[in-house]
Amino acid sequence: MDIEDYFSFLDEKLEKALDVAKKARSMGYDPHERVEIDIAKDLADRVESLIKIDGIADAIRSLEKDMTREEVAFKIAKELANRIEPLEKGINFAIRTAVAILTEGVVAAPIDGIADIKIDSNDDGSRYIRLYYAGPIRSAGGSAQALSVVIADYIQREMGLNRYIPREEEIKRCLEEVVLYKRVAHLQRMPPPEDIRRIVLNCPVRIDGEPTEKVEVSSNRNLERVETNRLRGGMILVISEGIYLKAPKIKKYVEKMGLKGWDWIDDLINNKNTSSDNKDDPEDHAKEDAFLSEIIAGRPVFSYSNEKGSFRLRYGRSRNSGFAT
Incomplete structure (x- = not known):
């Protein structure tokens, strides 16, 4: 059996299994009379099934021929924002669809990771996009998280909206939350306070979120434009x-x-590079052990910081099992 015959065999068995499931559901013993799992053969199908916008799969396939995945996300987001009314609904679908494309339609981030998307007002009366993120946004990965904000700004400009103008109390609130969060949950890396301030002050889109922890802030409480x-x-x-x-x-x-308006990213990058350059030579300074500080007892350590020789880790989706490892 060659590879084409193998996949044809899988498709045939899948169709038979679906027929059995449909007949069982049609008897009315289950909460729903249809099989909820939609079959998706590629990225475009997965995004359409996830976001529930008819016809979006064909548009994605057409653009994929000449564009990268990120470029497709920007293009599709722009088209949806201009096509769907009212404005807030169009922006909502646009950003969620873009995140679904960036994450290949295989994680919960576009639906559960973005709790809500609103158009809010600055103190001067101008309007901006406000993104409410939730815990499952972690599954999207850092790149998709960051690009979701960039895409939101792109849509914000296309729709003629202004940028977010934060109050000083809101900047201090975000700073307090990030520092406090590190004590109760895991962060890959803790940004220095000046970089947290730089991000909140300059980001043209408001990064907000639902309450996910029982812990409350102690200083910057009961703010007018922060709901928790x-x-x-x-x-x-x-x-x-x-x-x-x-x-x-x-x-x-x-x-x-x-x-425009993202020049501050250069300062963020330069500040990180400066921090790295200020470290002593790896052979001279004490070994970095931060990655060991939260390790669970009994878990294997595959390599140590600044040490020669270790296991070679291969990341990707295995052909024999289909699992991402």
């Missing part, structure tokens, strides 16, 4: 693991799309 005193985990993840860690990728795409 609890920690907003999704917001913290996007700031710390998205914008901060993926600043070089953001720079690449804001330059490619010609977006």
Whole structure:
């Protein structure tokens, strides 16, 4: 059996299994009389099934021939924002669809990771996009988290909206939350306070979130434009693991799309590089052990920082099992 026959065999068995499931559901013993799992053969099908916009799969396939996945996400988002009314609904579908494309339609981030998307007002009356992130946005990965903010700004400009103008109390609130979150949950890397301030002050889109932790802030409480005193985990993840860690990728795409107002990303990148340059030579300084500080007892360690020789790790989706490892 060659590879084509093998996949044809799988498709045939899948169709038979679906027929059995449909007949069983038609008897009315289950909560729903249809099989909820939609069959998707490629990225375009997965995105259409996830977002529930008819015809979007064909548009994605057409654009994929000449564009990268990121470029397709920007293009599709722009088309949806201009096509769907009212404005807030169009922006909602546009950003979720873009995130679904970036994450290949295989994680919950586009639906569960973005709790809500609203159009809110600054103190001067101008309007901006406000993104409410939730805990499952972690599954999108840092790149998709960061690019979701860039795409939101791209749509914001296309729709003639202004940028977010934060109050000083809101900047301090975000800073307090990130520092406090590190004590109760895991962050890949803790941004320095000056970089957290730089991100919140300059980001043209408001990064907000639902309360995800029971812990409450102690200082910057009961703010007029912040709806909770609890920690907003999704917001913290996007700031710390998205914008901060993926600043070089953001720079690449804001330059490619010609977006203005992102010059501060250079300062973010330069500050990170300066911090790295200030470290002593790896052979002279004590070995970095931060990656061991939270390891669970009994788990294997495949390599140590600045040590020669270790296991070679191959990341990707295995052909024999289909699992991502």
